[in-house]
Amino acid sequence: MWILARRGLTRRPIRTLLTTLGIVVAVASMVIFLSLGEGIRKVFNDELGGIGPDVQVSLSGFTQGFAPQPNLPQSTVGDIEKLAPELGITRVTPVIMSVRGSLDPSQSAVLYGLPAEQGINAVFSNVAIAQGRLLRAGDSGVAVVGAKASTNLKLSLGSTLRLNRRSAVKVVGILAKSGGLNDSFIFMPLVTMQAAEGAQNRVSMVAVKLDDPKAARRVADQLAKTLNLEAQTQGDFLSFADRALKISDAVRFGISLISLIVGGLAVTNTVMMGVFERTREFGTLRAIGARPGFVRELVLTESLLLSLVGGVGGLLLGLVGIWGVNLYTQNLAGFDAAALTPRLTLLALVISLLLGLIAGLLPARSASRLSINEALGRV
Amino acid sequence: MSAVSPSALLVTSSIQLQTEALSRTYPSGDGQITALRPFSHTFAAGMTSVVGPSGSGKSTLLNLLAGFDTPSSGAVRVGDTDIHSLSEAGRADFRLKHYGFVFQSHNLVAILSAQENVEFPLMLAGVPPRERRERARALLSQVGLEGRTHHLPSHLSGGEAQRVAIARALVGNPAVLLADEPTGNLDTRSGEIILELLTRPAREGKTVVLITHDADVAALADHHLRVRDGEVTVER
Ligand SMILES: Nc1ncnc2c1ncn2[C@@H]1O[C@H](COP(=O)(O)OP(=O)(O)OP(=O)(O)O)[C@@H](O)[C@H]1O
Ligand SMILES: [Mg+2]
Numbered sequence: 001m002w003i004l005a006r007r008g009l010t011r012r013p014i015r016t017l018l019t020t021l022g023i024v025v026a027v028a029s030m031v032i033f034l035s036l037g038e039g040i041r042k043v044f045n046d047e048l049g050g051i052g053p054d055v056q057v058s059l060s061g062f063t064q065g066f067a068p069q070p071n072l073p074q075s076t077v078g079d080i081e082k083l084a085p086e087l088g089i090t091r092v093t094p095v096i097m098s099v100r101g102s103l104d105p106s107q108s109a110v111l112y113g114l115p116a117e118q119g120i121n122a123v124f125s126n127v128a129i130a131q132g133r134l135l136r137a138g139d140s141g142v143a144v145v146g147a148k149a150s151t152n153l154k155l156s157l158g159s160t161l162r163l164n165r166r167s168a169v170k171v172v173g174i175l176a177k178s179g180g181l182n183d184s185f186i187f188m189p190l191v192t193m194q195a196a197e198g199a200q201n202r203v204s205m206v207a208v209k210l211d212d213p214k215a216a217r218r219v220a221d222q223l224a225k226t227l228n229l230e231a232q233t234q235g236d237f238l239s240f241a242d243r244a245l246k247i248s249d250a251v252r253f254g255i256s257l258i259s260l261i262v263g264g265l266a267v268t269n270t271v272m273m274g275v276f277e278r279t280r281e282f283g284t285l286r287a288i289g290a291r292p293g294f295v296r297e298l299v300l301t302e303s304l305l306l307s308l309v310g311g312v313g314g315l316l317l318g319l320v321g322i323w324g325v326n327l328y329t330q331n332l333a334g335f336d337a338a339a340l341t342p343r344l345t346l347l348a349l350v351i352s353l354l355l356g357l358i359a360g361l362l363p364a365r366s367a368s369r370l371s372i373n374e375a376l377g378r379v
Numbered sequence: 380m381s382a383v384s385p386s387a388l389l390v391t392s393s394i395q396l397q398t399e400a401l402s403r404t405y406p407s408g409d410g411q412i413t414a415l416r417p418f419s420h421t422f423a424a425g426m427t428s429v430v431g432p433s434g435s436g437k438s439t440l441l442n443l444l445a446g447f448d449t450p451s452s453g454a455v456r457v458g459d460t461d462i463h464s465l466s467e468a469g470r471a472d473f474r475l476k477h478y479g480f481v482f483q484s485h486n487l488v489a490i491l492s493a494q495e496n497v498e499f500p501l502m503l504a505g506v507p508p509r510e511r512r513e514r515a516r517a518l519l520s521q522v523g524l525e526g527r528t529h530h531l532p533s534h535l536s537g538g539e540a541q542r543v544a545i546a547r548a549l550v551g552n553p554a555v556l557l558a559d560e561p562t563g564n565l566d567t568r569s570g571e572i573i574l575e576l577l578t579r580p581a582r583e584g585k586t587v588v589l590i591t592h593d594a595d596v597a598a599l600a601d602h603h604l605r606v607r608d609g610e611v612t613v614e615r
Pocket of ligand 1: 405412414431432433434435436437438439440
């Protein structure tokens with residue numbers, strides 16, 4: 001049976017090869033598409049999970065995305081500080097954020113303003129200085145840039161970074177590479193950034209550190225209630241990110257489904273042509289005692305074999321693609337956006353087998369229902 | 380030709396092949412074509428020839444005997460079994476066990492070697508590989524092709540391929556052997572070899588049904604049927 005199926009396919013090597021290539025491309029595109037989500041998910045879980053504030057308070061939660069508008073009055077800081085002893089809050093840090101966009105994504109960076117006297121470590125405990133110095137009390141008109149931002153924007157110690165027409169800052173420090181998203185951040189004193197953004201006494205959010213991070217959920221609820229604002233924990237952020245990723249997974253899977261369907265049709269076509277060509281042969285097999293089920297399984301085996309080989313090939317091509325994507329995102333933001341996880345590998349193989357099964361059903365059915373008489377022809 | 384006789388062929392199973400008012404009509408336009416009129420007959424052991432002009436219904440009869448086609452009425456009985464009352468799979472199993480076929484063209488599987496083609500029915504029957512190989516080898520040497528076991532059908536002459544087909548038909552030691560113009564595509568010399576190979580199982584007590592155009596070929600048979608316009612008559 002195996003021999004029959006294998007030789008049945010190698011009898012028309014070019015056609016088989018082309019069909020296999022079709023599946024290879026379909027599976028590879030699915031793998032690459034889906035691997036994007038996996039990589040980003042990994043970054044969130046590995047890196048964002050370990051850093052950032054225990055609770056962050058903002059006006060409208062995550063609905064405004066990663067970098068909310070500075071629309072929160074700075075007086076909120078005082079309100080939270082009043083509740084600090086009661087809720088076990090050890091530090092309250094007002095933050096202003098803004099995304100500095102560009103047509104070339106590698107020129108983009110996140111501007112991050114926080115009180116110079118609290119320092120960058122107040123929110124990102126793992127950053128370390130590579131050149132120059134960190135922010136310190138009394139700073140103004142200066143910036144400390146992340147490793148990736150410094151290379152992308154060609155900033156070195158002493159360079160001047162224009163924020164807009166009115167204001168510019170001087171680079172006084174460059175951070176060591178952390179591997180996290182904050183490599184693309186540019187840190188500056190809160191007042192400097194508020195001035196540049198024209199957002200005096202307003203902040204994007206307030207970061208809150210607790211003496212017991214496990215109490216984050218309870219504290220966030222309490223803060224949201226008393227202040228009538230949104231308060232999110234790290235967990236909220238992760239599940240928000242996860243939900244967003246799931247939606248984008250679905251979209252990307254939908255796109256790859258199209259190529260999978262095309263690949264499946266190619267398999268059906270190839271196997272069907274093989275069945276037509278071998279009508280006489282199948283008729284003979286049936287005549288000398290093969291059950292209809294045997295012929296059906298033979299055709300299904302061919303179809304499965306074809307799609308499995310295509311699936312494995314697709315995984316390999318997908319790996320190359322992922323490597324390419326990561327080369328790009330490493331360059332861009334300093335992390336691997338795409339990852340081939342075991343569950344994705346399994347998914348790709350299962351999907352290719354499923355594809356082979358579905359694609360083979362029709363030809364297998366028609367092969368097993370051949371009339372022996374007609375198949376043998378009237379000679 | 381070699382004198383090897385495998386154990387498989389020594390134990391000859393014989394079983395009675397019978398038709399009961401067997402008939403076949405084909406729908407044609409608004410009317411019907413009667414390809415076979417009701418025919419009742421018990422095939423005796425040995426070789427039965429079936430002769431008749433083209434289009435008279437010879438192949439129709441054979442296809443019904445084989446279970447490739449469904450009769451319009453009547454039955455084909457092999458031993459106690461009415462083969463048309465079996466399921467499609469049941470009929471396949473029955474053919475595998477009791478029937479051997481030789482067609483006008485060899486109908487070998489193009490991607491399998493001579494040996495693999497002969498092994499095929501045994502593979503379907505679940506015979507272990509070792510035994511399969513040995514029996515296929517023995518059969519191939521019986522038909523004088525011990526030197527051709529690994530050839531693909533496309534690398535065999537028409538006569539050789541037909542001999543492989545006979546080996547395939549006989550490898551399962553069937554009680555009934557059905558042949559539809561097995562020499563139709565061959566030159567005289569190759570045809571003689573094929574006929575010699577078909578008379579052997581007939582002498583061993585199998586039921587062999589041989590369709591032919593050729594009176595000389597028919598003369599080799601023990602019993603004779605003639606078909607004319609779907610009407611089958613027993614001769615002499
Ligand atoms: N599937 C079919 N549909 C319609 N008519 C058929 C079919 N098969 C056979 N016939 C008709 O039945 C009659 C007998 O055909 P059959 O093939 O049995 O002849 P035959 O004796 O084998 O002829 P030949 O010697 O040429 O092989 C013919 O008239 C043929 O046209
Ligand atoms: Mg005929």
